[in-house]
Amino acid sequence: MKKLKIGIKQNLDSLGSLIQELKKSSNEIGAITIFVGVVRGIRENEKVVRLEYDAHEALASQIIEKIINEQKTKHGIIDVVVEHRTGLVMVGEDVMYVLVASKHRREGRQALSEIVDRIKFEVPIWKKEITEKDSYWVENV
Amino acid sequence: MSENGICKITVKTRYFGKLRELLGTRTETHIVEKGATVADLLLDHIPNKHLSVSKIWKETLFRTLKGEHLQEKNGTPVLKNYLVIINGKSAKLKDCLKEGDEITIMPPFGGG
Structure with missing residues (x-):
């Protein structure tokens, strides 16, 4: 079982460092598929100023770990990183990273979406x- | 704990999102009668501690019809899609509280 990296916190790590860390986890990795959630500036014709996130951090980490382990079994992916911000997040800023490392891109894309x-x-x-x-x-x- | 011959217990509540904002606190403690249920906590103890928002609290958590709380056949009120967790495990309105329980009330999720 590969080491999972889950972070529910005020600031995200740099995407580059997360990619490098994932690459080190296995020499079987042939694809890293990435989702970057960004704060949209418009919602239903209204200008968004900022978002405020709240989280039950311990339970959130526990549930994300369960989701990842289920996806590993289902799709045979190698490793996953999930980071989600809490607190105030301004328009245009990144709010969530999900990175899926897999042997091939197909199972990585399916797992990422789910x-x-x-x-x-x-x-x-x-x-x-x-x-x-x-x-x-x-x-x- | 005993007060006027009535056995009391102390429980802790945790609030998130709109509930934290509504009540103006993240956590608090409640002293309730032994045998009190989750429903007693949500319908009496919490709103009684926050009288200025007690009506909004009940309307936020429970289903209503023409201002009246909807009830199951056994008289239990009907919770909206809010989750109640006791000590990390999913709980029901009829569940009895125990000394030291930590009750977390969670609104519908909105992450991502």
């Missing part, structure tokens, strides 16, 4: 959107 979807719906992270006119907590339902 991991990102499941993080939105299964992991205890909350997002408040502050627009120029209003603010509200977003519910991924």
Whole structure:
């Protein structure tokens, strides 16, 4: 079992350093597939000012680990890194990185898509959107 | 703990997202009667401690119809899609609280 790297924290590590770290985890890696979540500046014609994230960090890490292990079994991927920010995040800033290392790109892409979807719906992270006119907590339902 | 002959226990609650914002706190403690349930905590103890937002609290957590709380056949109120966790494990409204329990109330998730 490869070492997972999961971070629910105020600042993300640099994408470059995460890629380098993943590459070191196995010489079987032939593809690293990456998702970068970015704070969008417009939502339903309203200008977004910033986002505020809250998280149950311990439980979130535990659930992400479960999701990753299930995806490893399902798709045979080699290793995964997930980092998600908490606190205030400004428009245009990165908010989440998911990196999937696999032997080939196909299983990496499938696993990446499923991991990102499941993080939105299964992991205890909350997002408040502050627009120029209003603010509200977003519910991924 | 005993007060007027009634056995009491102490539990801790944790709030996240819109609930933390609504109540203005991340954690707090409640002294409740032994045998109190999760429903008692959510419908009585927490709103009674936050009277200025008690109506919003109940409307946020529970399903209502024309201002009245919807109830199951056994009288239990119907929670919206909020999760209650006790000591890291999923809990139900009818579950009894124990001394030292940590109850986490989680709104629908919104990460990513």
